[in-house]
Amino acid sequence: MKHTTENNITILEPDGRLDAIQAPHIKNITVQCVKNGMNKIVMDLSNVIFVDSAGLGILVSSLRQLANSGGDMKICGLRKEVRALFELTRLDRVFDIYQERDAAVHGFSSAQ
Template sequence: MEIKVINSNNTAVFEITGEIDLYNSPQLRQQLTETINKGLKFILLDFSTVKYIDSSGLATLIEGLRKLNKVKGEIKLCCMNKNIRDVFEVSRLEDIFAIYNTREEALNDFKKD
């Protein structure tokens, strides 16, 4: 898995490539924590090039969501393939994550002051 973080205007976009699983979700956790600790409160995870996510990856996203909720921040997800979208639907995690089809839609929807 590779993560490229693009910071701009209080927002961080994570471009993730590969699989998010038990073995590399600590890398995602570290990247999320570092970004939040820097004071960036709006994080968009772009799943365009993510092939697969397992429950460890989902847990890492939930952890990030909790941390951002505490600082009144937001986490959004976009551009998922069908398999990953199904995972969010079956587990009902789509109830707590804002999921968008495109990066633009997601970025425009951050509730910034």
């Protein structure tokens, strides 16, 4: 998974499937970010074609961990099928979801 930093915001870009195989990797990155004081994450899901319950679970868990450290997570780039899953599970009401990555990054500055 590709990850970069922009304006003290970590951008994670999972690719392909966000499932039980990738979930531990995302959790480890989130833990490291929080330990390093980087508690703002943009999860760019534009290259994700499938999300299962483990993938959704790790996103919620990561959001909770970030919130407990005074941070937040923004999500961007949802494909139609993935957005439908977020709406079905009502997670679209839990996460701040943006079409574009730049808007998600900007969402941190407008929320302060």
